[in-house]
Amino acid sequence: MIAEKILVWRFNNRSRSAFQRIYEKYKDDLLGLAVTLLRDRSVAEDVMHDVFVSFAQKAGTFRLSGTLNGYLSTCVANRARDRNRSKSGKAVGLDVVQDKAANSNDPADRAVLGERAHRLAQLLACLPDQQREVIVLHLHREMSFREIAHAMDVSINTVQSRYRYGLNKLRVILNGEVAQ
Amino acid sequence: MKSMKKIEQFIRAGKGKHTTNPQMDERTIRDSFAAMEQTAQPRSHKIVIPEKFLKPAIVAAAAIIAIGLLIAHWIPSGNQGPGEQPKATSSPTRLLTAASLSITYRRGGMEAVEEQYRQAFDSLGPRPAAITVKELLEEQNDI
Numbered sequence: 613m614i615a616e617k618i619l620v621w622r623f624n625n626r627s628r629s630a631f632q633r634i635y636e637k638y639k640d641d642l643l644g645l646a647v648t649l650l651r652d653r654s655v656a657e658d659v660m661h662d663v664f665v666s667f668a669q670k671a672g673t674f675r676l677s678g679t680l681n682g683y684l685s686t687c688v689a690n691r692a693r694d695r696n697r698s699k700s701g702k703a704v705g706l707d708v709v710q711d712k713a714a715n716s717n718d719p720a721d722r723a724v725l726g727e728r729a730h731r732l733a734q735l736l737a738c739l740p741d742q743q744r745e746v747i748v749l750h751l752h753r754e755m756s757f758r759e760i761a762h763a764m765d766v767s768i769n770t771v772q773s774r775y776r777y778g779l780n781k782l783r784v785i786l787n788g789e790v791a792q
Numbered sequence: 793m794k795s796m797k798k799i800e801q802f803i804r805a806g807k808g809k810h811t812t813n814p815q816m817d818e819r820t821i822r823d824s825f826a827a828m829e830q831t832a833q834p835r836s837h838k839i840v841i842p843e844k845f846l847k848p849a850i851v852a853a854a855a856i857i858a859i860g861l862l863i864a865h866w867i868p869s870g871n872q873g874p875g876e877q878p879k880a881t882s883s884p885t886r887l888l889t890a891a892s893l894s895i896t897y898r899r900g901g902m903e904a905v906e907e908q909y910r911q912a913f914d915s916l917g918p919r920p921a922a923i924t925v926k927e928l929l930e931e932q933n934d935i
Contacts, residue, residue: 613880644810661820668824669831751803
């Protein structure tokens with residue numbers, strides 16, 4: 613935590629090496645988050661680029677209230693949400709997801725994601741953006757519900773509801789698969 | 793029937809491993825450094841007052857100055873108790889400057905000036921007993 617504060621302090625003093633260290637530390641995890649939320653690697657890379665450029669512009673005036681991980685994850689989630697909205701990303705049904713899965717059997721893609729991650733990406737695509745966001749931020753980025761609520765500017769109860777509804781929906785889908 | 797805990801475990805375990813490619817890293821770092829440079833440009837620190845606030849600001853400033861002057865005029869300066877000797881400064885050299893004597897005269901008249909001379913000469917050392925203030929002033933004026 614202190615190391616992070618020092619890193620942020622150095623970044624605020626416009627240290628390029630501090631910025632580079634922050635980038636190196638979080639880039640892969642944030643890309644994973646962006647890919648999970650957007651389901652498109654090239655768009656995810658664009659989002660990552662925009663998030664870090666925007667972060668760099670704050671050098672000198674940046675104030676960190678929570679953790680850097682939480683801050684950057686929230687930035688990625690917000691931008692991913694905007695991208696999803698702009699391409700009218702609606703929640704898709706299981707049939708559509710299955711079609712997607714059938715179409716996305718690119719070996720390179722599957723090798724990168726791994727079989728399980730690929731399956732999870734398909735399942736998460738069934739959820740509305742808000743529920744997927746909460747689940748991924750909580751379980752992949754290890755953000756608390758309080759942090760997520762603060763970042764999304766909603767109440768903690770709303771966040772917990774979205775989380776529960778999302779998990780329930782996944783459970784129904786998985787149980788349906790088991791029954792077949 | 794899968795429990796919530798198992799689903800949570802499944803999601804955690806399904807976290808994919810992603811790595812950025814070097815081209816992306818290079819582009820992001822380069823553009824970020826450029827953004828950092830841009831924000832590092834010095835900005836002018838002028839106080840910009842919107843036009844609609846300009847007149848009230850001038851009136852307020854004038855009012856503050858006027859009130860300050862009135863307060864300074866009405867409130868008498870502190871060390872003027874009835875029994876106190878007015879004293880401009882304590883150093884003998886400064887006690888005898890024209891400014892100091894002028895202030896003392898305005899505050900306490902000729903008696904105060906005489907007292908100030910006496911204090912100055914006391915601290916400077918022996919002086920001829922016969923000399924008067926009048927003679928001293930005449931002497932100073934000659935110089």
